[in-house]
Amino acid sequence: MNFSRTLFVSAVSAAVLTLAGCGSSVKLDDQAGSGAAPITSATPGADGNAASSSNVASVVVPDQNAGAEASGLTRVIYFDFDSFVVKSEFAGAIDGHAKRLNAAKAKKVVIEGHTDERGGREYNLALGQKRAEAVQKSLTLLGVSGGQIEAVSFGEERAAAQGSGEAVWAQNRRAEIKDR
Numbered sequence: 001m002n003f004s005r006t007l008f009v010s011a012v013s014a015a016v017l018t019l020a021g022c023g024s025s026v027k028l029d030d031q032a033g034s035g036a037a038p039i040t041s042a043t044p045g046a047d048g049n050a051a052s053s054s055n056v057a058s059v060v061v062p063d064q065n066a067g068a069e070a071s072g073l074t075r076v077i078y079f080d081f082d083s084f085v086v087k088s089e090f091a092g093a094i095d096g097h098a099k100r101l102n103a104a105k106a107k108k109v110v111i112e113g114h115t116d117e118r119g120g121r122e123y124n125l126a127l128g129q130k131r132a133e134a135v136q137k138s139l140t141l142l143g144v145s146g147g148q149i150e151a152v153s154f155g156e157e158r159a160a161a162q163g164s165g166e167a168v169w170a171q172n173r174r175a176e177i178k179d180r
Contacts, residue, residue: 073097076160077135079173081116084130086138094135097177098142105145108180111135113153114160116169121155128153131175150180 074093077086086094101107113132115124132151140146161171 073100075177077131077175077177078170079131079175081169081173082119082127084127084134086134094138095142098139098144101139101144101148102142105148108148108150110150110152110178110180112158112176112178113151113155114158114172114174114176115156116172117156117159117164118169119156124155125153128155131173135175135177 073096074090077090077093079085080087097109101109111132113128113130113135115128115131119127129151132153136146136149136151139149156172159172160174161168
């Protein structure tokens with residue numbers, strides 16, 4: 001593991017511990033955790049309906065005028081059930097976005113946090129916000145200016161996939177990085 005990846009993993013761990021200590025008027029535990037089905041699919045998109053998270057390869061710093069789509073960066077960060085911890089498998093994508101944003105200080109992004117249909121409306125909005133803020137914190141720890149990033153939550157309102165079941169829910173538990 002190279003130094004920058006080690007530093008990134010350490011920074012994300014610190015961010016998660018910091019975010020875990022943040023208070024919220026909506027509790028993020030006990031509401032959906034007791035009857036949760038275990039995650040059975042290894043990767044969202046294994047059925048071909050969503051971007052595969054296994055495409056996190058080496059990142060090339062793109063032209064400052066190029067968007068995330070043009071550079072081939074993964075725009076969607078997936079989360080485990082009832083979690084806002086950024087998984088290490090998305091470190092390459094987040095690092096690539098950080099390099100892209102650091103190279104173009106005028107570029108701005110919005111990070112949209114989403115949840116699956118389980119949980120109440122307030123709970124899902126709070127969890128979606130924490131997911132967006134976790135990605136935002138990961139980017140700022142890599143040097144991106146806070147003024148370049150906006151974190152918003154849509155909760156369960158903008159589903160990527162319709163229906164029920166773990167495969168669908170896994171596609172909806174996400175944060176999307178979008179250029180503004």
